[in-house]
Amino acid sequence: MRPKHVLLLGLMLLVPVLAFVFLYTFGTNRYALPTFLPDHVDSTLVEGKWRRDTVFHQLGDFTLSSQSGRLVSQKDLSNGVYVANFFFATCPGACPRMNSQMARVQEKFRNEPRVKLVSYTVDPEHDSVAVLGRYAEQYGAIAGKWFFLTGDKTALYRLATEEFKLPAPSGAAPGIVHSQNLYLVDRDKRVRGIYDGMKPKDVDRLMTEINVLLYTYDHNQ
Template identity: 40%
Template structure:
């Protein structure tokens, strides 16, 4: 009986390994998926598909960073960027997210194609002066990592309806319901969502780094 159970366990492990390998091979063959709704269901859509032109994109926006500079759609045009939502007085998940975002900053510090955008969900408190001090304290590099403030309604709208940062709760909730999410959102140079990650988990940064490298290769292929 023990031998039979061991054999069954071995078969189960092999099945899981094959499933994960196939999923990884699919990603390598077809690139990263697209995410078009708050459900974050990955979709691999071919450029020759009628659905390709309907892929969800982040719309125009305009916020102010820690240096008092306007950051908008032109800032990220053609760039790969990671977006998240924080507030400077947060003592729970935000410090860990900031630490993990810094991992990404350090990895791509000399790569002008990669940017980081951290939006404050308490912009009435996190003005430019507060964000500037916070950026200095956390080691945020100007031009690479933008800490953003601005109109609260605009921040909450783009977070919930466009980045799907609050998942279904935020998407279907009231516009002024407080937003507190650990999600990191990876966006490509065409403003399309290509990855969603738990920003409080350091090992997830390895996955983001791999996916950014994949997007960079995708961009190069399109250029060629």
């Protein structure tokens, strides 16, 4: 075989290898998801040197009633990821649009048991189990897939302001907390994405990043 042909063959074999290395190295970093809600900065000793690392907030446990009357806690969401939002049933504009986007997420992952949806009411005095049952039906919420949760007002207020770090409403007494955000929570109960629930393109990105997390879990056992 002529040297020219050997060189050409070598280049043909080298290109796929280089492409694989590029995708493996840069592709992995390209789709690594950030973590949100930093708690504090901690220092750890690594090989004789102190390294400062950010410690991110891990969502605390809760026990609330779903639209079926069943009690739901973080343990019921521990086998995968979930998408969370805050709403109230009498909200006239933003909440229906936001929950319509949540319904899109449900349909996308209808057959993926590791993906669940959680909608916390911020008006539990009005949003009883019966009210949430009717509300959930409007959006075709699948039992065991999409939970609409209500319960103690103080517990829900703490969940919104201390766990998800939503700004407290003005005034001395706790009031209704407003947010149009959707939150992607991983299996370690850390927030890995925050999205505008009023923007379909943002929700498209949310669905892509859910797949990224699931892929990570499947390939990094």
